[in-house]
Amino acid sequence: MPMRMSTLFLRTLREDPADAEVPSHRLLVRAGYIRRVSPGIYTWLPLGLKVLRRVETIVREEMDAIGAQELLFPALLPREPYEATGRWTEYGPNIFRLKDRKDQDYLLGPTHEELFTLAVKDLYSSYKDLPVTLYQIQTKYRDEARPRAGVLRGREFVMKDAYSFDVDDAGLAKSYDAQREAYVRIFDRLGFHYVIVEAMAGAMGGSKSEEFLATAENGEDTYVRCPHCGYAANVEAVRVPVPDAVDASGVPAAHVEDTPDTPTIASLVELLDARFPRDDRPWAAGDTLKNVIVKVTQPDGTSEVLAIGVPGDREVDDKRLSAQLEPATYEIFDDFASLPQLVKGYIGPGALGADKPAGVRYLLDPRVVDGTRWVTGADQPGHHVVDLVKGRDFDADGTIEAAEVRVGDACPSCGHGLEAARGIEMGHIFQLGRKYAESLGLKVLDENGKLVTVTMGSYGVGVSRAVAAVAEGNHDELGLVWPRQLSPADVHVVATGKDDAVFLKAQEICQGLEAAGLEVLYDDRKGVSPGVKFKDSELIGVPTIVVVGRGLADGEVEIKDRRSGERRAVPVDDAVREVLAEVRTA
Amino acid sequence: MPMRMSTLFLRTLREDPADAEVPSHRLLVRAGYIRRVSPGIYTWLPLGLKVLRRVETIVREEMDAIGAQELLFPALLPREPYEATGRWTEYGPNIFRLKDRKDQDYLLGPTHEELFTLAVKDLYSSYKDLPVTLYQIQTKYRDEARPRAGVLRGREFVMKDAYSFDVDDAGLAKSYDAQREAYVRIFDRLGFHYVIVEAMAGAMGGSKSEEFLATAENGEDTYVRCPHCGYAANVEAVRVPVPDAVDASGVPAAHVEDTPDTPTIASLVELLDARFPRDDRPWAAGDTLKNVIVKVTQPDGTSEVLAIGVPGDREVDDKRLSAQLEPATYEIFDDFASLPQLVKGYIGPGALGADKPAGVRYLLDPRVVDGTRWVTGADQPGHHVVDLVKGRDFDADGTIEAAEVRVGDACPSCGHGLEAARGIEMGHIFQLGRKYAESLGLKVLDENGKLVTVTMGSYGVGVSRAVAAVAEGNHDELGLVWPRQLSPADVHVVATGKDDAVFLKAQEICQGLEAAGLEVLYDDRKGVSPGVKFKDSELIGVPTIVVVGRGLADGEVEIKDRRSGERRAVPVDDAVREVLAEVRTA
Incomplete structure (x- = not known):
């Protein structure tokens, strides 16, 4: 069954929401993908949920492909493990805390290092059990001081978080590389322009750390890049090339x-x-x-x-x-x-x-x-x-690396002048090391029967944020323009006018497309003008639009490419075949 | 790729967990499906998550089939709508409340009547927009006084909640019937014995109300049934047949x-x-x-x-x-x-x-x-x-209907004596009426341009609870016995002994089964005795088990039916075909 606009739980808006600062937020609300419930807390309407699920599926497939195993931790977590690692305090006002009816302390999980670590401690005890990489796709909570830009920086959001567990550093390096390769595939499939930048591990400790940033003019994160050698790094992570010592023998006394x-x-x-x-x-x-x-x-x-x-x-x-x-x-x-x-x-x-x-x-x-x-x-x-x-x-x-980084500063890798750019942090992978394993006592017996502390890697993807980031990079003045693999539908069939024959033929085309395995959004509304229907289809942003209308009298329908705006008339009997060719070669 | 026991994040336990009162809890923990994090709060390990997702898929397919539309509300909700309906107070200690960094009141959603009502109010305004039925499959929170029995009554749990919105009572009756039919299909597909009982609408108000109970000796809910006419009702909902007035003319004065x-x-x-x-x-x-x-x-x-x-x-x-x-x-x-x-x-x-x-x-x-x-x-x-x-x-x-109901009481429908039985509440459908629409001002224009209050139906399924309820009805003294449609895998292939040829052949059988579209759990562990492997396979409860071991020397493998315990030797080359026949006719 196609999604029918006549019954779909959707209302498009002609006006921008008052609180929207960036295009993705504006358009996702206007096109009926998300609705705000509270600052940084959103409802996913049917079209939005479909896109969210498509992102999840891509992430899940790539995690499964490298042998990472999915599980699901609770979001409501007891204080004790976070107390053991010091994060109950460290998080300050950035997490949601609450008490249950017995006055016990809980928090809403912002990240789950503690739970992953304890799960492995619970089940495993030997080096033979390792390596293992576990992940979950889960709703997380952070009490952001300034939630902004719709689902780009929310207080309730969906993340994929993965952790690898290895007995030694060489194992961690291998687990890290496997995740890095999976991330490259994930971000390629999500279809946005991104850059991998060197990053600081931050509060997490550890050594190697890289962020995947979607390049975006409105991005919250500034990074620098070298146009010469391709070096890219977070501003926090840039290392100043240390000059050689200078001969000061000719300098007068101070x-x-x-x-x-x-x-x-x-x-x-x-x-x-x-x-x-x-x-x-x-x-x-x-x-x-x-x-x-x-x-x-x-x-x-x-x-x-x-x-x-x-x-x-x-x-x-x-x-x-x-x-x-x-x-x-x-x-x-x-x-x-x-x-x-x-x-x-x-x-x-x-x-x-x-x-x-x-x-x-x-x-x-x-x-x-x-x-x-x-x-x-x-x-x-x-x-x-x-x-x-x-x-x-x-x-x-x-x-200390605390001085500002400026455009034109020497690239630490090749010495060429650095450029500044902006992006949205979409993923973060880093070698976490033994911090959590030490705090929580995760040790295994090694080959010699000695207890050794496990070393961990941490790998996150902002799943709900990806919906906004992709929208940020895929829109024009008329509305959203989804990449095919994330679009809430493969084709948007628009029937115009009042002629029953038009609606019958449109219905038939929908059935043909669905029989071929495509997901169809069908604008079957009666009493709505063609102009409004075209505007809605542009706002919603399904990449291929089929218009069944006046041309039908001449045996033709129109196929429109949302991104290029190109339209072409095709014989009505070729419509399904032509659409299939377009969707499948794309 | 099959799930390999050598790397699967799973440890089976030989001992029952100390806090487990009922078989489903005991076995789901011992077989490595769930792990307790806090009272009534559980982690879904890989095998458990697979079963949970299978339940979700069945529920989702049946909701979609009747045109219900999926969306996803947040779990972290502001106080105001719950204040407007009085439930912020009514829930007493049964919900989790918290404050954000700006000292605003929030709760973790126990049910989402308010949010569904407000969403329809936000998007719709005319009788022409109705009917609509919306649903979500979501993590919910209740601060139960006595969380018990693992995921059977948890404090964090997964529910499907649906609401229908109609302009009049006739519409509500139709929406209700469509849900009722979908529920029958859902519970048939989940494969447990259940009974539909008349229920009280309870705190929700409204009129027609039915519960779907999985019949279970350990069930928390008592209900009565009539062996004669099939009447079944919650104890709360039983109506006493009112006798005719008696002629008291011969009775002496008091x-x-x-x-x-x-x-x-x-x-x-x-x-x-x-x-x-x-x-x-x-x-x-x-x-x-x-x-x-x-x-x-x-x-x-x-x-x-x-x-x-x-x-x-x-x-x-x-x-x-x-x-x-x-x-x-x-x-x-x-x-x-x-x-x-x-x-x-x-x-x-x-x-x-x-x-x-x-x-x-x-x-x-x-x-x-x-x-x-x-x-x-x-x-x-x-x-x-x-x-x-x-x-x-x-x-x-x-x-007032407050006196106890007793076995042998007259059936309100046919007068025959009632029986008592126990069950687990798995679903609840009821005609909610206009309570929430009134509190929150959900009105639409009718055909005459007059504002009318919308009438609602409410339809819930305990998704995570269903995993436990199915386990409760499908186990024996050795372990779990999953119905095919919910099993974490279609087939469990067990390779025994040390002979490389055995593992090579087992691997080949796994590939054959997967090529045919089956999900395979493969016990490829080396250095683990056949006895332990058989015990694990019985505990885990995949319905079909293929043992590749000593018989291979005679060109045979064994196919075992977990439920009946029947085993039969089949020629190794027929193994895939024989398993397929079994899985597909079941």
Whole structure:
């Protein structure tokens, strides 16, 4: 039976919903795929559910093909395992917590590392049981601060999450590669443009980590790419190429200068140019060293003061610093009264060197290599120190990747200038390591009868998000344009006019298409104008549209390609064959 | 690819789990289908998930076949719609409530009447849009006081819930009948013995209401049936056949008697027999009228005192009384000090007649018809009134179906004696009426342009519960015995011994079966004894088992029917053909 527009639970809207910021959200609501129930919480109407299921099927097929095994954990989870791994606290306000009638604590699962780990611990005990990769396609919950863009970033959403369990790192690398290959197939089949970027493992710990981003102008995630060698990375994950040390033997000794009225780096540079003109080039912001002070707080509540030294032409990037510090968080330090060695605006080699207060750490941008010379604060108001050489005049406790990444920065892989681009995070695979296995005691006996901790990989796909991401990349000003494999129907048959013969013939074509195995959406509405029907078909976005109408008098129907807009008249008796050819070669 | 036991995420247990009370729970855990995470909250392991999906598919196909349309509501729901219908309060401790980061109230959906109603209100506005029936297959949540029996009564569970929307009662009756027929097909296909019983609509209001119960000795639900005419009803729904009024013209005037030392009905009957022997037969408990006093509290907190008069040989049945009073609740009244007219143990026609305190209601069992004569309390300690005739000497405010139903009671349909039986509620269909449409303002324009309130039907199937209910009805002392259509695999191929030739041949048979479209579970484990493999295959319960082992030397394999235990040797080259014949004719 075709889906009949006369009875289908669907109403298209001519107006954009007031809260829609991005095209996918606007169009999925207008075309009757989703409806908002609460912020970030949506109902999947019949057409939307069909697309969602098609995404699920593709993901499931590719997981099954690499031998991953599907199971299904509950979404309502007891506190204890999340307490054991520290995440009950770490998640802060980002998860939904609740109590049952016996006052026991529960949460709605945001991700299920704990449950997967405990399931393997429950069933397995020997290296012979491994490797195993398990997955589920499940509804998950996160109490996002800013749910946005419809189902692109929701608070209730569908995810595929998979975890691999291996006895050693070589096994993990193999499991990871198998997932990576499956992801490439999944994202190819979903049919959007995507890029695989190096990523930080973040709160999860672990080593290798890659994200699959759908490229999208409206994407929330910024990444950088190298047009020369193909390198791509999340901003958080970009590693600054470390320059070679510089020979500073000709640099004069560091000297403190009176630098009044230089509240900004620009004013300092101006003063330097006026007072100490350089032979080779004017002074630049990049010649100064800016020391940014933050207070870092660990999940257990302990905190420390961290000083970060970056070239004066770069800001500390919030995302990059946050990623480095996770699971700790930071705030800008402002309690200068408690640390009088730090002179606000003039923090320099004294306060961060010989006079450094106990408990303060000092980390430098990796560009600040031995032999580089800098102008920085002189630890007293209105004074800077010039010709300060790293390694000769000052040093630090280490380096940190916290400075902003800029277009034109050198590619860490080939040195060419980097470009910036935006995307939507659709998948994330990473080598999680032993963090969860250690917290929850997942060990197996190895070949020698010794207990060893299992190592894990983590592999997620945003299934409901994929519906929006595909819509984001497949629409025009008239509406959605689904890739064939995700379209809620294979063909949209539109009958126009009032002539019973038209509806009879349209019905016959539907039956022919269905007999050939196609799913058909049939606009059989009477009393609705052809114009409205055409507009609806464009909005809904089934890739092939068959119009049965006035042309029938001449023995013809029209086949329209939604994406190109091309139309062609074909003899009515060829309609089914022509559509089949189009659908199947596509 | 077959599911290989060597890698399948499965461990069978030889011991029963400590908390398992019923066979389905015990066996589903032991055979590796489910695992408990928290009380009433379970993980579906790979084999269990396969059975769950097969149930879902059957339900979905039958819903689609009658034109019901699938959508998917969220499980995390805002308070407001449930507030509008009063259920936020009515549900009491039976739902999970939580707050989001902005302190807004949410609940985990126990049933979705509100969301279905609002969705139709959102999209539809005219009688021309109706009828429509919508459904979802979704994870639901109830904070059961006593979660039990594994997935039979869980706190997180999968349900199919459908609602029909019609413009008038005739339409509702038609939608109801279509669902009823689909339910018959669903329960036939699920393959268990079931009975359709008349039910109370309960908290939901509405008129016609039927439950589909899987017959099961361990069932939580008691029902009665008539072996003569086939009538079946929930205990709550049984209606007492009302006898004709009796001619009481020969009955002497009521007389109060001193009845010392008669604290129980039995002692009263003994005294009556000694002091006032009857000519026709001895006195019986059924000749006395017992007045039970309860306090009834409405959801809004208001309360009243209710007196219930039942023949002395019957108790007031908690379930029947609760069903009559819903959504109000009751407790036994004990504040006799506040109503001195009611003399505890001797409440009689004075306190419930002429001297009845304001605000007390008096309802009688329907058997207490005009002209019947009774012995009851005389409103003073140690005294009873005899020859009290209903209609002549006392009356009440109405009748109530609260007395217990007993085996042998007359069938309301044919008068034959009723039997008691037990079952598991698997489905419930009922005519919900206009309750939700009224609370939430779901109206459409009728043919005359007038707004009319839509009438609804409600149709639920316990999908995850069905897995347990089928297991409850399909097992023996060795393990599970799945009906073919629900089995996690069509065939279980077991290779025994150490001979490589055996495993090669078993593998070949698996391929042959899969090429023919069957799903295969293959026990390819090496170093596991044949005894353990046979035990596992019996526990897991795939209906057809193929053993490839020692017989292979003689060119034979064994085909075993799990249910009957029958085994037969077949030539190895016929194995695939023989299995196919068995699976397909079954």
